[in-house]
Amino acid sequence: MPLFQNATFYISAHNLSDLPPPAGVEVAFAGRSNAGKSSALNTLANHNRLAYVSKQPGRTQLINFFSLGNDRFLVDLPGYGYAKVPEAMRKHWQMTLANYLSHRSTIAGLVLVMDCRHPLTPLDRQMLDWFGPSGRPIHILLTKSDKLSRQAANQTLQKVRKELNETWGNCTIQLFSSLKKQGVEEAEGIIGQWLFTPEENIPDTMA
Template sequence: MIIKQAEFIKSAVNPSHFPEPEFPEVAFAGRSNVGKSSLINTLVNRKSLVKTSSRPGCTQLINFFNINSNFFFVDLPGYGYAKVSKKIRAQWGPMVERYLSVRPNLMGVLLLIDIRREPRKEEFELMQWLANRSIPALIVLTKADKLSRNKQQKQLAATASMLGCRTEDIILFSATSKQGRESVLEELGTLFSQN
């Protein structure tokens, strides 16, 4: 898949504010500071289409991006630790679940996990939730450049074992080196071609 054009459309909290579901969408989910925004920026070859921050919890709304005037990337707020109030953090779960539940044009979810961390309760729950609704999930291990090639492979095998999937079903990704960019684009192309 080749991305020629990408533009921010809008941020939303409630389904009434979501864009019309005229294009197929893929959502990017994961913990706060896992690299969702950096992944999107790398895929579209732009440094700052999506605002990035070293401070967890930067993305607090659901952000919609039109890609090639053909489909949408949807950047979801991160879950887990974030430097925001408990009240705001408590609103994220229902907001994200509502989006995932009601969006008729959702083709799949990219579940991002920091390669240096083991999958935890939230990742298992999200994968189960998606599986129960027959929503395809693509697992991406981010920040791969933080580990040597040997350690990347060990983490890949360990993560696959914990999640009960094959290592071939997980993509190693780095926004710094662009490792895995083409693999993610290829998987997205396959996903959107099923529409």
């Protein structure tokens, strides 16, 4: 059974004041609009409509919490970088994301989703700059890897990995395809280690 099979919607927050009290463990998912973040969440949870997927970028406008039980949460952050979002809303998202990633004590790690055809955009780098100083781990999903040949995808993987290691450190990275369901077990293995300590009962997929 997939590690996040039992994920259920918990709460949405527009402002930091709407967040649930910090308790337990959270794994945050961030990414540029239309990079495939919601699709990746749905694929990991084996649930077609856990996170809303739209062909129109910029639809995830709230911080959405999904509960795994036992105070474990997946947190879907608003997609960033969509040009048609009003300036006031873009500034609100920027401030909210920066504060959440910099100060939320319960975040165990950040999953940063990038389209493998357009990795490390200026806003992706900004997210890394916000979260990197926390010292907590970052895992990069290079999504839509099925859109590239295997050779091109692997070349992108190596190039991005090199820059991550040189500039930010504490990052892991992989290729991922929601369409082909490729890379799911690798992602589960890394994220599961953030969510569950060795002393806890880890789901069968982690055994």
